[in-house]
Amino acid sequence: MEKLEIAKIGKPFGLKGEVHAFSLTSFPKLRFKKGYKYLLENQKTGEERFATLRRFSLSGNALILGFEEITSPEEAATLKESVLVMDKADAPMPEGYVRYGDLVGMTCVDDEGKELGILLEVCEYATTASLRIKKSDGGVFYAPFIDAFVGKIDYEKKSIVIHVVEGML
16 A cells, blocks of 8 residues: 555544544545545554544544544544555546655656756745755755646656746756
């Protein structure tokens, strides 16, 4: 299973063993599926357990989750700080979207195929996301993650075409 973290579990909610959680996905309605068996990874203790989602409620990035195997507030309290994980194969991306984590480590090239560097991270800012790219000389540059600057993303070759403009590098 290739793991995809989709929520961070918070404190218990109510008397039925439900929990508050914070969504880590941009597509909660596609990721939280009643009847799906999720992996719960406790980041403090390292414990892992599977639990089947029986209830899902969404308000912004705030979630209320209920699991068939968790039936009391005391059991729910043991989940605090856990991460809810699903199999990446069960979480396809909608058409036209990319998973930022899949891009990290890709080689960035210009329009002629000349290597520019390696993608370190995708930074999300208020107006748009930007690619943070480490050049071979150790320096770093940024490219806005919009069509005017980012061309083809080739997952097989693990490369991204960057349309370089004067002053970018």
